[in-house]
Amino acid sequence: xxxTYPTSIKIVLVPCTGKVDVxxxxxxxxxxADGVCVIGCxxxxxxxxxxxxxxxKHVEQAQKILETIGIGGGRAQMYNLxxxxxxxxxxxxxxxxxKIMELGPNPIKLKKHKAA
Amino acid sequence: MIVADKKPVEEIIEFVxxxxxxxxxxCNECVTVxxxxxxxxxxxxxxxxxxxxxxxxxxxxxxxxxxxxQCDHEYLEEIRDVADEYDAIVSLACGVGVQxxxxxxxSVPIYPGVNTCFLGATxxxxxxxxxxxxxxxxxxxxxxGICPVSRCAKRILNGPCxxxxxxxxxxxxxxxxxxxxxxxxxxxxDRLDDYEKICPIKDWSTDRAGGPRKVxxxxxxx
Ligand code: SF4
Ligand code: SF4
Numbered sequence: 001x002x003x004t005y006p007t008s009i010k011i012v013l014v015p016c017t018g019k020v021d022v023x024x025x026x027x028x029x030x031x032x033a034d035g036v037c038v039i040g041c042x043x044x045x046x047x048x049x050x051x052x053x054x055x056x057k058h059v060e061q062a063q064k065i066l067e068t069i070g071i072g073g074g075r076a077q078m079y080n081l082x083x084x085x086x087x088x089x090x091x092x093x094x095x096x097x098x099k100i101m102e103l104g105p106n107p108i109k110l111k112k113h114k115a116a
Numbered sequence: 117m118i119v120a121d122k123k124p125v126e127e128i129i130e131f132v133x134x135x136x137x138x139x140x141x142x143c144n145e146c147v148t149v150x151x152x153x154x155x156x157x158x159x160x161x162x163x164x165x166x167x168x169x170x171x172x173x174x175x176x177x178x179x180x181x182x183x184x185x186q187c188d189h190e191y192l193e194e195i196r197d198v199a200d201e202y203d204a205i206v207s208l209a210c211g212v213g214v215q216x217x218x219x220x221x222x223s224v225p226i227y228p229g230v231n232t233c234f235l236g237a238t239x240x241x242x243x244x245x246x247x248x249x250x251x252x253x254x255x256x257x258x259x260x261g262i263c264p265v266s267r268c269a270k271r272i273l274n275g276p277c278x279x280x281x282x283x284x285x286x287x288x289x290x291x292x293x294x295x296x297x298x299x300x301x302x303x304x305x306d307r308l309d310d311y312e313k314i315c316p317i318k319d320w321s322t323d324r325a326g327g328p329r330k331v332x333x334x335x336x337x338x
Binding site for chain 1: 125126129156159160163167168
């Protein structure tokens, strides 16, 4: 298909999105990520039944925390797609990229740099 | 087990916002099971606070330790050498653990990181319900194993009251009437005769009415 998606995105493979816990999302931001996007299988199609639902809850919890501490909840997002749907993956990747460009860099990354 | 719920992070931030070295102290027992104060929650709170401080342009060192229990001397002793290094400790144990910590370590302020709710059970993941109020004089033997003290809104001992309707309590239609449950259970056990017996006035001196309580067991004391 040779589809392109923004180079700003670094892919982290997990066995199932259900494995992605709140702490993993928070740590990414702590380390300076500008955004975290969890992409799971379609709802109802999780091989482990509820992994993608659990992931969505974890993303929502992380969003709440990020909002409370002034980093911005919109920086964490959850998408669902079928593993065979490359074009949609590219579309989602562009979407999260655009959203983050709009929000700007992770504020703690900037402050970390200033302190250093 | 003791069931606790998470405290809003804003409240915790308010406690520690002026501190520079903070220890988040979890407990491996009840609060781990109810997902409010175990190692996982310690990690989430510590990460949240680290980001909060960075975002405020402040520097703070946030450490994480989770003890086996916080309501036992021997486990609390494990942080003896490090406790004084902190400006504040946020304990994610139940109220017992927080107090035991505060009694043991005087030089550091100890803040509660959870809201301790009740003695209850896990009905399903994410749903905990009350089962016991530690009245000190258990009457489950005559009520078919269902506690009217903790599960009847009015704590009545010869129920149900007039508000019981279709098996639900009058204070909330989603709440089972404890006395309906007791009657159903006694019926199933073919023990409805027990229900006919009037329960005498309960001695509440073993409950909170008698002030703070203690259990002294000379047989196991050394
Ligand atoms: S009768 Fe008392 S001790 Fe027994 S379960 Fe109820 S509150 Fe707890
Ligand atoms: S309706 Fe049942 S549970 Fe509710 S107060 Fe009356 S007896 Fe107790």
